[in-house]
Amino acid sequence: xxxxxxxxxxxxxxxxxxxxxxxxxxxxxxxxxxxxxxxxxxxxxxxxxxxxxxxxxxxxxxxxxxxxxxxxxxxxxxxxxxxxxxxxxxxxxxxxxxxxxxxxxxxxxxxxxxxxxxxxxxxxxxxxxxxxxxxxxxxxxxxxxxxxxxxxxxxxxxxxxxxxxxxxxxxxxxxxxxxxxxxxxxxxxxxxxxxxxxxxxxxxxxxxxxxxxxxxxxxxxxxxxxxxxxxxx
Amino acid sequence: xxxxxxxxxxxxxxxxxxxxxxxxxxxxxxxxxxxxxxxxxxxxxxxxxxxxxxxxxxxxxxxxxxxxxxxxxxxxxxxxxxxxxxxxxxxxxxxxxxxxxxxxxxxxxxxxxxxxxxxxxxxxxxxxxxxxxxxxxxxxxxxxxxxxxxxxxxxxxxxxxxxxxxxxxxxxxxxxxxxxxxxxxxxxxxxxxxxxxxxxxxxxxxxxxxxxxxxxxxxxxxxxxxxxxxxxxxxxxxxxxxxxxxxxxxxxxxxxxxxxxxxxxxxxxxxxxxxxxxxxxxxxxxxxxxxxxxxxxxxxxxxxxxxxxxxxxxxxxxxxxxxxxxxxxxxxxxxxxxxxxx
Numbered sequence: 169x170x171x172x173x174x175x176x177x178x179x180x181x182x183x184x185x186x187x188x189x190x191x192x193x194x195x196x197x198x199x200x201x202x203x204x205x206x207x208x209x210x211x212x213x214x215x216x217x218x219x220x221x222x223x224x225x226x227x228x229x230x231x232x233x234x235x236x237x238x239x240x241x242x243x244x245x246x247x248x249x250x251x252x253x254x255x256x257x258x259x260x261x262x263x264x265x266x267x268x269x270x271x272x273x274x275x276x277x278x279x280x281x282x283x284x285x286x287x288x289x290x291x292x293x294x295x296x297x298x299x300x301x302x303x304x305x306x307x308x309x310x311x312x313x314x315x316x317x318x319x320x321x322x323x324x325x326x327x328x329x330x331x332x333x334x335x336x337x338x339x340x341x342x343x344x345x346x347x348x349x350x351x352x353x354x355x356x357x358x359x360x361x362x363x364x365x366x367x368x369x370x371x372x373x374x375x376x377x378x379x380x381x382x383x384x385x386x387x388x389x390x391x392x393x394x395x396x397x398x399x400x401x
Numbered sequence: 402x403x404x405x406x407x408x409x410x411x412x413x414x415x416x417x418x419x420x421x422x423x424x425x426x427x428x429x430x431x432x433x434x435x436x437x438x439x440x441x442x443x444x445x446x447x448x449x450x451x452x453x454x455x456x457x458x459x460x461x462x463x464x465x466x467x468x469x470x471x472x473x474x475x476x477x478x479x480x481x482x483x484x485x486x487x488x489x490x491x492x493x494x495x496x497x498x499x500x501x502x503x504x505x506x507x508x509x510x511x512x513x514x515x516x517x518x519x520x521x522x523x524x525x526x527x528x529x530x531x532x533x534x535x536x537x538x539x540x541x542x543x544x545x546x547x548x549x550x551x552x553x554x555x556x557x558x559x560x561x562x563x564x565x566x567x568x569x570x571x572x573x574x575x576x577x578x579x580x581x582x583x584x585x586x587x588x589x590x591x592x593x594x595x596x597x598x599x600x601x602x603x604x605x606x607x608x609x610x611x612x613x614x615x616x617x618x619x620x621x622x623x624x625x626x627x628x629x630x631x632x633x634x635x636x637x638x639x640x641x642x643x644x645x646x647x648x649x650x651x652x653x654x655x656x657x658x659x660x661x662x663x664x665x666x667x668x669x670x671x672x673x674x675x676x677x678x679x680x681x682x683x684x685x686x687x688x689x690x691x692x693x694x695x696x697x698x699x700x701x702x703x704x705x706x707x708x709x710x711x712x713x714x715x716x717x718x719x720x721x722x723x724x725x726x727x728x729x730x731x732x733x734x735x736x737x738x739x740x741x742x743x
Contacts, residue, residue: 236603239637244557244605252505282482282490285553331681331718332487362635362657362681 185223192228196249197241204256218298221257226297226383229253233293233380237361247289250379254292261298272322272395274386276306277312279359280336283329286357289379290325297383301325309336313343316351322395323352323386325376334359337370349376352389404462404534412651414670420737421462422710423537423675424726426455427469428488428719433458439483442468445522449529452522456534458723459730462709464530466590467524467539467716468515473581474541474549476508476516486719491549499559502566507577508583520588527589530616536648537630538590539715540582542597543574543621544614545602550574560605560613564692571617579624586627594630595622595650596715603656610641618648630654630675635714641728642667657713665702673707678729680712684720696734703741710737 188211195203232249235241241341274294278287284306296302304315316324328334337355344351356376360366367375375383389395402410402418408418428685430451431441441447451462471481471491480492496502510516523536530536541549546568557566582593583616599605600614622629632654638645645653645659653663655676668674678694686694695710702708710733717726 176680239602239640242602242604242606242609244561244609247554247557248561252408280494282486283553288554330487330490331684332719335486335720358635359681362679363685365685366681 185227187320189227189231192224193231196228196232196253197199197245199248199252201252201256202381205260206254208256208260209258212264217261220265221296221298225253226293226380229293229296229380230384233378236378243285246379250289250292250296253296257296257298271299272386272390272393273302273320273323274299274323275302275304275316275319276307276322276325276327279312279326279328279332279340280308281328281330282306283327283357284331286327286379288324290327290356290376290382293379294325294382294386299383299386309340309343312340313349314349316344317347317349321349321351322393323354323389325354325382325386326356327357328357328359330336333357333360334366335370337372341371350393352393354385354389356381408462408535408709411706411708412673414673414705416704416706418709420703420733420741422729422733422737423463423465424455424457424459424461424462424717424729425465425466425467425711425715426717426726427467427539429717429726431722432719432723436485437485437546438487442483442489445518445525446508447539448522453529456530458741459726460734461730462705463534464526464528464536465539466519466585467594468519469597470541471549472515472519473546473577476510476513476577477505477550480547488716488719490590494550494552494555496547496550496570499555499563499566502573505570505573507573507580510580516581516584518669520584523585523588532589535591536589537683538582538585538588538593540585540593540595541577542595542600542614542618543571543578544617545597545599546578548599553661556599560609563587567613571613575617575621578621582625582627582629583710586625590627592628592630592651592685593625594652594654594715596632598619598636599632600631600641601633601638601656602640603633603636603658607640611644615641615644615648618645618650622649632675632715635680639664642672646671652709654711655713661698661701665674666709669705669707673709674702675709675711677713678711680714680717680721683712683725684706684718684722685726686728688724691725691728692732692735695729696736698721699733699737699741700743703737703739 236246352373354374355372360375407417408421431438433454469489474480478495482490482492628651630652631650652673652675657677657679
């Protein structure tokens with residue numbers, strides 16, 4: 169089965185939206201808390217907040233992720249901006265009593281190794297995009313299978329730094345299949361960026377090049393698999 | 402030319418008899434001895450024997466004094482977690498509270514058995530090998546060690562939000578790093594590889610690097626009693642290559658994510674390139690692919706000297722098969738003889 173290739177949505181947007189996304193990116197990268205709050209308030213005056221998140225916040229995070237891959241911004245800037253975005257979105261959604269998206273059951277884990285930053289960044293982006301994600305922290309393959317079956321996980325996001333950990337995904341796939349789980353596996357982290365064929369080799373359903381790919385991948389997998397439920401904010 | 406002459410000639414930006422190549426193998430020594438990775442690193446004599454066998458087998462131009470990345474954080478009270486098929490990992494970070502940084506002192510090298518084991522492996526390797534090739538010692542930079550001391554996320558928080566505590570931690574790490582580098586040089590290491598991935602523009606903005614990693618590297622390397630290489634462990638270097646040259650390093654480890662030709666032009670006559678074979682892809686290369694990659698790298702970066710072929714991360718993964726390593730060696734011997742001709 170060919171690996172799902174996710175491409176960001178920014179290319180197809182109108183110039184007005186592009187400008188709004190650009191402003192949101194700039195405010196995030198300059199860690200301009202006041203500016204982001206203003207953009208959030210203005211952007212949701214006459215628009216459904218979920219629409220604002222979908223059309224401005226997520227594409228802004230995608231653009232920052234893409235800029236990292238292209239050497240325009242650093243990992244530290246991606247991390248600091250995604251952390252701030254998550255924090256402000258959380259405050260905003262709570263203050264306006266806005267519930268999160270109904271969605272497939274999603275979890276995230278660091279498989280075998282102990283490098284947590286990638287997971288933290290994906291979690292920030294997913295929460296900023298309105299997804300609830302169970303955080304399993306650091307787990308081994310057997311522990312992960314147990315947790316996923318217990319929680320009836322539909323999509324598992326896996327972050328790794330080491331090649332040895334990345335290769336464990338194949339074992340995870342085998343054990344999930346044996347246990348009857350049809351969960352989709354999304355992988356990301358350095359080994360998958362340095363070897364673009366590795367995702368296919370370990371039988372992942374999709375590979376995220378950077379953290380901000382995660383919401384788009386999840387939406388696509390959910391839609392393809394009939395897992396998408398009605399969104400009510 | 403003997404190995405030292407070959408390496409020193411290329412460091413002088415002249416062409417030696419053939420392209421020197423460093424297979425930076427650490428874990429593969431355990432394979433050679435039929436030991437688990439944990440058992441292999443339980444005795445310095447294993448590492449000596451492993452390094453000797455690896456160089457005999459692959460005919461490369463150095464011994465690797467490096468054991469594993471969490472070694473230094475272990476001296477700070479950190480946890481090392483061994484796995485069957487990969488490098489030992491750093492476990493829970495030993496500094497759990499930023500306030501603890503105020504009380505932190507540099508570990509005394511003589512008090513730590515694992516550091517002593519590494520020093521013994523270097524001195525015994527020098528003796529057992531008859532000093533027939535350079536021994537590369539390794540230190541983690543004071544600026545990058547906190548990733549393991551605190552966890553990456555908390556380290557970025559410290560760097561951006563707590564500058565005074567950041568400077569205190571760096572001062573402690575710097576004292577330790579200098580002592581650790583000089584202890585390895587005294588034990589017989591030929592040069593020190595200063596691993597500093599956090600300084601890469603992949604990780605922090607150049608402006609922040611100029612205020613932190615660059616200043617720290619320059620101060621630290623100046624106190625090493627021997628030559629140093631800087632390695633950003635797969636991180637990009639091109640945007641900060643001038644600063645790396647100014648840091649005093651003689652060699653820079655470069656990423657496969659950057660164009661080797663551009664790197665060669667930026668480094669020519671100023672600093673020797675170490676790299677840049679993709680160590681992750683290498684695990685699934687065929688012998689033919691290995692030959693092609695080696696040949697391309699040599700044709701691009703070897704003319705004029707100033708080039709040592711190596712992987713791009715500074716450690717070849719456990720999963721890279723012997724056949725691929727033999728193919729790399731064969732290709733260097735076949736295509737790397739000077740003058741380089743296509």
